[in-house]
């Protein structure tokens with residue numbers, strides 16, 4: 001069993017206090033997270049301060065050695081779309097757009113990273129929402145993908161997928177490679193305490209993102225689709241039947 005940590009929605013107006021808090025906890029246990037960065041955030045629901053781009057770059061450079069960089073789209077703004085490849089989302093920054101349009105979004109994003117001397121290797125789709133064209137574009141730019149409902153890493157269209165199932169650290173039932181995805185901007189004090197109490201016991205099971213690239217590929221795309229369908233049914237039942245039953 002191997003674990004990874006991903007932190008979403010890093011941008012210039014983020015909740016810096018929470019980000020510093022989680023990075024210092026991870027640093028204490030020698031865990032290097034993947035940070036999903038939005039170069040040009042337009043989503044006001046995740047803004048917490050008025051810091052400038054220079055402030056943000058200074059902060060990123062200070063933390064550069066202890067994080068891996070992930071491309072979290074370009075501006076975190078969404079359009080209505082058909083279902084995503086995973087997790088059934090129907091709003092997206094990428095899904096349903098043409099190859100040219102999607103490639104332009106990722107090109108804009110990568111231009112920002114490279115102009116600041118950062119070289120990300122990972123694509124993290126905002127809202128887990130992307131389609132098969134997005135996968136082609138990730139292949140074009142040499143990006144691996146942090147997403148997918150599998151319990152082991154797999155390849156699709158020659159692109160490496162590191163699955164992402166859980167939004168909190170836990171011990172899953174089956175052995176595999178698991179990513180725990182946190183959103184530091186909205187974490188509460190109890191979330192930090194809960195995370196640290198997990199790390200105290202299990203920090204040795206965490207690996208670095210670069211290590212994944214040399215691991216044996218044991219998962220497969222078809223199984224990821226089967227697990228995804230089970231996940232969708234499970235959520236449907238939980239959100240309809242159990243909600244009604246409780247009310």
Ligand SMILES: [Zn+2]
Pocket residue numbers: 008009072076126127
């Ligand atoms: Zn996001």
